[in-house]
Amino acid sequence: MSRLACAGYVKLLNDTGLFEVKLTQAAWQIQNIVASGLVDFAVDLCGIQRAHSHVAHYDASLFPGCIIKEPKLGGIRILIFRSGKCVLTGAKSWEAVLKTWQFTKTLVKDFKDTGTASSSEYHKQSKKRRKRALLQASPEMQAQSSEASGVGGAGPPELNLAGI
Numbered sequence: 001m002s003r004l005a006c007a008g009y010v011k012l013l014n015d016t017g018l019f020e021v022k023l024t025q026a027a028w029q030i031q032n033i034v035a036s037g038l039v040d041f042a043v044d045l046c047g048i049q050r051a052h053s054h055v056a057h058y059d060a061s062l063f064p065g066c067i068i069k070e071p072k073l074g075g076i077r078i079l080i081f082r083s084g085k086c087v088l089t090g091a092k093s094w095e096a097v098l099k100t101w102q103f104t105k106t107l108v109k110d111f112k113d114t115g116t117a118s119s120s121e122y123h124k125q126s127k128k129r130r131k132r133a134l135l136q137a138s139p140e141m142q143a144q145s146s147e148a149s150g151v152g153g154a155g156p157p158e159l160n161l162a163g164i
Contacts, residue, residue: 030092032090033090038083064107065087088101
C-alpha cells in the first residue's frame with residue numbers, strides 16, 4: 001500500500017517535467033511508522049508523569065500530551081492525550097507497533113481520569129498543582145531564596161495557597 005502511494009508521488013513529480021524520478025527496489029526502505037489508537041477513557045496525564053517521571057514528560061503549557069520515551073521500546077515515542085488518543089511514532093515494523101500498543105494500554109489502564117469535565121479545566125488544575133509544587137520547594141531552595149532576599153535565618157515568609 002505504501003509503495004503504491006510512493007509510486008503516485010513519483011508519477012506527480014515526473015508529470016511536472018522538472019524531474020526524472022524512478023522508483024527502484026533498492027531505494028525502498030521503511031524509516032518511520034506512525035500509528036494512532038484510542039483507549040475508552042480520559043487519561044490522567046499528571047498521574048502518568050508522576051508515576052513514570054524517568055520516561056514520561058508532561059507540561060500542559062508546552063504540549064497538551066504526555067510524551068513517553070521508554071528506551072526498551074527502541075526509539076519509539078508514545079504521545080498520550082487526555083482524551084485517550086495515543087500516537088506511536090518512530091516504529092520500523094508492524095510488530096514493533098503492536099508491541100508498543102500493548103505497552104501503552106498496560107501503562108494507561110491505571111490512570112483513568114474521572115475528576116474533571118473538560119480538557120481546559122484539567123489543564124487549569126494541572127497548572128495549579130505545578131504552581132503549588134514550586135511554592136513548596138525543598139528546604140535547600142528556600143534557604144537559597146532567603147539568603148538572596150537578605151532575610152537571613154528568619155526562614156521563608158508564610159504563603160497563602162488558598163487562592164491557588
